[in-house]
Amino acid sequence: MEDYKVINDYLMIRLPEEIDHHESLTISARADRYIMSGRVENIVFDFERTTFMDSSGVGIILGRYRKIACFGGKVYAVNADSRIRRILLMSGLEGIVEIMEPKKKCGEVKQ
Amino acid sequence: MIEIVEKREIREVSNEARVEFAAVSDNEAFARMAVAAFIMPLNPTLEELSDVKTAVSEAVTNAVIHGYENRCDRNDKVSMTCRLRGDELEVEISDRGVGIGDVEAAMTPMYTTRPELERSGMGFAFMEAFMDELEVRSEPGRGTSVRMCRKIGMTPWIAGEE
Ligand SMILES: Nc1ncnc2c1ncn2[C@@H]1O[C@H](COP(=O)(O)OP(=O)(O)OP(=O)(O)O)[C@@H](O)[C@H]1O
Numbered sequence A: 001m002e003d004y005k006v007i008n009d010y011l012m013i014r015l016p017e018e019i020d021h022h023e024s025l026t027i028s029a030r031a032d033r034y035i036m037s038g039r040v041e042n043i044v045f046d047f048e049r050t051t052f053m054d055s056s057g058v059g060i061i062l063g064r065y066r067k068i069a070c071f072g073g074k075v076y077a078v079n080a081d082s083r084i085r086r087i088l089l090m091s092g093l094e095g096i097v098e099i100m101e102p103k104k105k106c107g108e109v110k111q
Numbered sequence B: 001m002i003e004i005v006e007k008r009e010i011r012e013v014s015n016e017a018r019v020e021f022a023a024v025s026d027n028e029a030f031a032r033m034a035v036a037a038f039i040m041p042l043n044p045t046l047e048e049l050s051d052v053k054t055a056v057s058e059a060v061t062n063a064v065i066h067g068y069e070n071r072c073d074r075n076d077k078v079s080m081t082c083r084l085r086g087d088e089l090e091v092e093i094s095d096r097g098v099g100i101g102d103v104e105a106a107m108t109p110m111y112t113t114r115p116e117l118e119r120s121g122m123g124f125a126f127m128e129a130f131m132d133e134l135e136v137r138s139e140p141g142r143g144t145s146v147r148m149c150r151k152i153g154m155t156p157w158i159a160g161e162e
């Protein structure tokens, strides 16, 4: 399960372990309810728990960005591992999401 | 029928598994877990595991959303065939959905026909980036088949990122 918290006008979304098309439907719908409430200007996507993401994650971020950017809102990605950052960069999200420096590293657990 | 072939190598198949499942979004995770279980005996690195899971997730999601037009009908079926040739995984994901008119255009990064469903047009680009080979065959009205290969347990460790 993902968690939502509003701090000032920032919506913090703690993303689930796996972000795919199936999961993206609930995440986007929940996030939009907060956006519609008018209390949210910026969004922080927290990838701390996330170990898997496909192109559906790109769609979540782009979709939310489009909803808040017209009001001057910003989108941030925190705790994204190298793999998730690679996916964000490959999708050209660099200019859209502010990708904060990582805390955890992908592949920290060596086999 | 359009066919895009990148490269091909013929070797003996040492293991094979095939699953067929309903074209509903719940099965995207199932397909990822199934392919991960299939390659486990090859001792894949986390990177390889993650690459293969991403590629499979993209192909299955495409079958659900585009092939079967996101209707989530349990009677629509997606099949996934995994084959092992030495240390190489071949995985083929097929649907009997609407098919693709122009495969080359569809494979262009950021090309999508479903922007209203928040698709970003990156699926094929990820399959291409994360696998060694990608071949897409499709026929309008008959369906689509995506075949991908990836060597497992051989990737030299690449330092740094991006
Ligand atoms: N199995 C399929 N059946 C029919 N059309 C497909 C299929 N797979 C892909 N397509 C077509 O190819 C296009 C590009 O696919 P791709 O996966 O690259 O992007 P997307 O699915 O639109 O977006 P994303 O994968 O980023 O969410 C799709 O928009 C769709 O028109």
Ligand SMILES: [Mg+2]
Binding pocket: A055, B058, B061, B062, B119, B122, B123, B124
């Ligand atoms: Mg796709």
